[in-house]
Amino acid sequence: MRSLFRATLAALALAAAGSCALAADPIKIGAVLSVTGPAAFLGEPELKTLQIYVDKTNAEGGLLGRQIELVSYDDGSEAARANSFTKRLIEDDHVDVLIGGTTTGATMGMYPLVERAEIPFISLGGGVVIVEPVKKWMFKVAHNDRMAAERVFADAKKRGLTKIALLSETSGFGQSGRKETLAAAPKAGVEIVADETYGPKDTDVTAQLAKIRAIDGVQAIFVFGLGQGPAVVAKNIAQLGIKLPVYQTHGVASQEFIRLAGEAAEGERLPAAAILVPDQLADSDPQKAIEKDYVALYTLKTGSDISTFGGHARDAFFIWKAAVERAGSVDKAKVRDEIEKTAGFTGTGGLVTMSPEDHLGLSASAFRMIEIHDGKWKLVP
């Protein structure tokens, strides 16, 4: 009798909790993304991806029985504006978590407010400075530029290439990459024989390339840039008839690069997430199912090509969602602690295991070496 009474009470309480939650405000995700401006090719797929998964989760009954609402602002690729939108998200929209900062600059501009408000924050930026040194409330899902350099050097050494010419872009991405590349080279046993730069809007890079070509013993070229600039570099390399192996970075990991560079991109290699080549992964690869699932969903909903950058948004969303489920609430401190305890999470970017010392949690193996072959991405074994 007594146990029956208890059970009834429990059921009533649950029902009450349920109806309460339905009536309760939705859980709010705040996002500041670069949906327009030069970084739009990063921010746009990020926003679309977040919206897809928020809608999907809501259709499946929401999170903790509550609906999720995405509140997003576009910083127009201006890092300075990210800060004021963050203020608005925290103070006016009262969001439960922040995702975004498409670029490293925006992320770093947002962080002081995040720390003061003590709110969990998952950045989509690529710079190593986001997680080194570790910042209590900030996490990161995108690969580090240092990991890209290390992955390239590992592959180059395997091919017996140790004298490498670096050509980096004067954008934030390129300059951070340049710094990390120069730092990683001695450790990898690689000599950087040239350190040239070009502007993201440059229309001709042949002067720099002619200089690189004239260097004695140069064995490969490593281009560290984002978006369209590397396509111009690739075309110029072909124009000059330079036959050296060329490495690009994950900054060109979208179909647009192949389209713009055309035949000039043939044979170039780049480190990138497995998302570019879901069908070529081994069946035993834990990422295979996830990548295929995301690619299918994204292409179906948006009709546009897949890029690694939307994948980062997906990973951020699911790391946060799992943390909320484990915490059983959206209490900011609890969710933060649970995000930090993320272990064995399989995302589009790789396997993630975070710790108080590591707020990224990706291993170098997260990057696959990919070669452009017949206008397609091809996994290098």
Added chain:
Amino acid sequence: MSQFLQSIFAGVTVGATYALAALGFSIIYNASGVINFAQGEFIMLGGMIAAFLVALGAPLALAVVAAVIVVAAIGLIVAKTAVEPARGADVTTLIIITIGVSMVLRGGVEVTMGKGGHALPPFSGDKPIVLAGATILPQSLWVVATTLVVVAGLALFFERTRLGKGILATAHNRLAAQLVGVDTRRVLSVSFVLSAALGAIGGILIAPIANTSYDAGVMLGLKGFVAATIGGLGSGVGAVAGGVALGLLESLTAGYLSSAYKDAAAFVIVLVILLVRPSGMFGAASSSRV
């Protein structure tokens, strides 16, 4: 030697596109005293519209001609709807209007043609021509040759035609030109059409080499303005000389000094020119403009 020649080739190619942009600035400056900050957008529109038409399946030659005509028409619309109604306003207001126009054009392209980059196929193949160890793309020859033809055509237009002379007269003295019967309002429209067409030609020529996107005009427009300043605003010879000088300066700095100083070199030269010869290399205030 081959490295030097390579830098020269690169500099002349890029310089020719700067020259076309600078000419656009100068023509409108002469006709109205306004620095048209939408000039970069005309360059971008040329490349984007041509690439868009080619992607739709139009033959390259048709796409190129159509793009120039469409952009020239846009130039006319800009003159008629944005600049002419504000005719009485001072030059600062007009300049701000052109900045607004540039934002509208850029935004319009962003919304209708997308944010991605676009490539235009080269006019006659992409097999580089080897010359004394340096290589040059056939497209670069197109750029340089077309620029020469355009400059020659403009010179004839301004010296031999009634309309061209009218523009020159307006540049010298608007009131006097009106008194002798030059329709100065028509001069403004014509100058916008000319500048827009020049910009479009530059944008189309460079698109196969450098690709194009909705925001490609910002930097090219800025460099064109710098070239026009170096050469002397309002001077036709100055625009061409300024453009080529700027292109050469950039590529030689990148090739011999350091690529990191490439853009800095351009702006240092502007400062020097403004200090030493504020009217630019060819822009003596009393000499003939255009």
